[in-house]
Amino acid sequence: MKKLIAAVLVLTSLIAATVAFTQSFNVQLGDTKGPVQPINYSHKIHAGKLKMKCLYCHYGAAKSQWANIPAVSTCMGCHKIAMTDKPEIIKLTGYYDRGEQPKWVKVHYLPDHVKFNHKRHVQAGYQCQECHGPIQEMDRVYQYNSLKMGWCISCHRKNLDNPTHPATMDCLACHH
């Protein structure tokens, strides 16, 4: 019996350790609902219903390694006139008038020590949705794909011999 208890103990701690170890590689930061944001901005309305181009607001995605979070002034370009009586727009106008930055909660997490270049992927003709999922259907944005290396590589591997935009499998392309 003692032996059995010991064995169970060892086994349990092993399982716990394994769970802990694998979890450390497996941190899934984006949850499937997406975090509550300071302003209830809906991509579903803007990108879905109104069919606005992603790059209208996130113009940095085509020109920079980073896709920019649009400035409040970008929102106000329309919302000075549009929907000014809606509570969320009143909230937005409040930020603008106070000159305050809304503290958006980060949704997409890459693993540590990796660089991702938006410009390269957008210019190669990939749709935002290929990584970010059906954004146009999301009221609240959540991380759709794992964004882990295996997921990146699966696409890069397929495009190694892409005639116009060959992908690279070199570690240094992302890890530097």
Place this chain on the structure above:
Amino acid sequence: MSDSVVFSRRDFLKLVGLGVAGAAAGCAKPPADKLLPYVIAPEDILPGVPYMYASTCRECPAGCGILVKSREGRAIKIEGNPNQPIGSGGLCARGHASLQGLYDPDRIKSPMIKSGTAWKAVTWDEALATLGAKLGAAKGKTLLLTGLETGAMAKLAGEFASVYGKHLMWEPFGYEAVRAANAKTFGIGEVPRYDIGAANGVISFGADFLETFGSPVAQQRGYAALRAKRSDNAGWFVAVEPRLSLTGANADEWVAIKPGGEMALALGMANVLLQANPAAGGADRGALLSAVAAFTPEAVQAQTDVKPEDLKKLALRFAQGPTVAIAGGISTQGAGATALVAAVNLLNHAAGNIGKTVLFDRPLNLDGLATFAEFTQAVKAMNAGQYEVAIVHGANPAYSSPKWATFSEAFAKVPFKVSLATTLDETAELCDMLLPSSHAIESFGDAQPSRGIYALQQPAMQKLPMFDSRPAGGTLIAAAKAAGAGAAWPAEWYDYLTATWAPLHARFGNGRDFEKFWQESLQAGGVWEDVASPAVRWNGTPAFAPLAPQGAGEFALILTPSHHFYDGRGANKPWLQEVPDMVSKTVWGSWAEVHPETAAKLGVKNGDAITIKTDESSVDVPVYVYAGIRKDAVSIALGQGHTSYGRYAAGRGVNALALVPQGMDTVAGALAYQGNNARLTRGSKAMELFLQQAEKDQHGRNIAQVIPVAALLAGGKAEGEKHIAAGKPGEKDYPGHYPAGDGVEVQDPSQTKLGKHTEPLARPDGYQTPAHAITAFVPELGVRHPKSNPIDVGSYKNAKHRWAMAIDLNACTGCAACVVACYSENNIPVVGPDLIRRGREMAWIRIDRFEEKLGGAAPAGLQANDVRFVPMMCQHCGDAPCEMVCPVYATYHNPEGLNAQVYNRCVGTRYCSNNCPYKVRAFNWFDYSAPEKTTFAFPEPLNWQLNPDVTVRSKGVMEKCTMCIQRILEGKGNAKDENREVRDGEIQTACAQSCPTQAITFGDLADVNSKVHEKSFGERKYWVLEELNTKPGVTYLQKIQRDQTSEAHA
């Protein structure tokens, strides 16, 4: 069931629950990060894209043009501005490190007023009101003490002084003797421009023209042009100095002159030259001849230790002009220095160099710079109570003037003293009020460093929010206005500055309106024009009287400016402390250089303390035993020994200025840094010398190679060079194919057979070398090379580039600008002296110094000199020893030929470092990026400087040179954006970009038209430790040896 261990089911579950809870806690979600957008989108800034702002370096009077790289509103790196005539794209170590002056964590946080001994923070309004009241009562009794100012700030200071008193502009290195001698001999009291590149040869009379004197970056560029000459009687460089400086270490020959004998040597050479050439001297021949008549080669031997035949040889070589003799730097700040510079002027004139290599078209602008004598006058006036208020900006005389000049005592007598410093330095400590100035990188300004150059300085970022600073000019204006004066001035410094540019707009506007002219000038870094040289004629020959060193003691004391710290203003920058001095290879402290024999006599070795005593004072310093100094001399560098000036400067080493005895060069009014004697005794204090490279012998490994100029001209191979380039473009052997047929002897049949682990040397017809395997390197004959990995897979198949580097040792001066540039670009942590001594420095590129022929048993007179500098970084080997030992594939050969290091994979076995023959890998022994650790290297706001494109490494991982992969990716990206191939020269590593002599060439070896290809497959090429067959991606070019002391040249 035994009763020893009994678990109840409940307890067991608790335990298991604890374990799981622990495991869960170990990987709990970190708190969600927040993303903050702009409220108003700036029109010209896109996050993630770097912007370059043209500006002007303000670390020394040279005023090189710079480009400040800014990311997300933070200045992260400084590079030379290729379009500005000074510097032409190069930048020295001090220029790179000025970023750390901006981000110095010890900067003054807000205006402060001294109450008792403590500082009390006040608002700007309060401070300016107080100062205004004091100024109002001190009209005509205010001293404004600044460093060298040119342009708008000089104008403002002059106008300020016209109301309130006196403006004294003072620099510790004021080159008074050069100015005085040039005024006397040429009628032009300026520091000329030396066109070193146009000369056949250079003789330096103690001038550290590659380090601090004049315009070092421009002079380095000229030096590279000089040394590149393919001729056996052009391109030579002789250094005349009792102690071989970094500049002197680059010379072919060293005249280890008796201290104080430089003038006699110059006159002796002029004597020989005039005698040998009846036309020399032209119209002034008579005057020159009579001036030098007493200085025959035989007569000057006693003063110089130079044999008459050596002197004649030197003089006749010098006569084959154009050549240039340079006297300058603080070696010409001492009693008798004016006569020395005049003697060198005479020599240049006799050789016909004036107007050819010694030019007054674009002299250094030192207009209005006070001499040391004028500085002491001001001290006297302060002592006599003539001043009610003193305002100090850009000068630190409490540190950089000798104690006997009694600056501190006199300054204390001024009732109200204000400092406009950025960091609390020694002078600021003595003040009653601090009004922190903005750093040059965060404020507007201008400079006229040379005639015809109107350089602009613009902020590359907003003022750092944690430091409530204002531009010094604005503070002066506000203070004057608070005192009720200055009504004619605009309220803002910016408006004052633009107003002073109105005349320039009239001259350079070309029909543009002012706003357009101003914006375009800002973008270019300023405006410049060619200036005609004023007529230079021989104005008069001074009397020459030799002067031996003064004071008690048997050793001549040689004080040198610090290559890194200049007069001491760089000492608060950790990069400059961490990067070794290139003469001694010491870091983070002071040292004194003595000859080995002297050291033996004193019974001291490296690191032992000695006491240096002059008539004035004494200091204790650790010894560095140096064969490049005369037996009768001792040398110590200035710049350390701060008592204040922030955490990195205070308390390190000693301030050697304490040794300077009372006295002056009365002719020029300069402080007599040189010309003093000192006594040496063994010290009793325990001291430490932090040597980054203790061994300066190559032990026959031929790491730094040379080729005699004769062999080069004969097209021959230098000793050690085994192979010539394989194939020519277009042939199948090319590029990087191992040769088959012509030029290769197949010595035994095994070379053509496949071994188990090897492949034959010769490749089959039609074989295409993949990009990553292209190399200029040819392995030793008779050796089959290791089997290549399959290369037709993955990204290796389609790769188009082979990144590589060529380093021309003939151009490298060992200035270490590349090292600091690398620290800046690649987020390399500063680890401090203790870890460096243990071999744990983190530098990705270092400069090894090898002393082949240096000094000797008793350096005296003319002798050959052979000191070699080798920039050493990861060689990006084709067959890398590090790659094959990594158990986790953290280091591997990438498709474009780089030896990569993946931090995520690295588990820190350090096998790679052990197996690297070049010792270029650095291991993170501690967490230099963790704020809670004592080893933290980036205290706020130094962390603002970090390059966001480069990972900040953590404890336990290996790191090394990446050939600036982030810059390669950026360059390739730019090319893709424009749908074109990468252009040669478009991508530059940080080291190659910064090199003032362009010794480093980076590029694509697979591009047969690239510069790096030309150099890697050209003459003089070799590879460090090539016998290891590592197929390095870094090709070195041998230094050309031009030593003419041998019999062949007799």
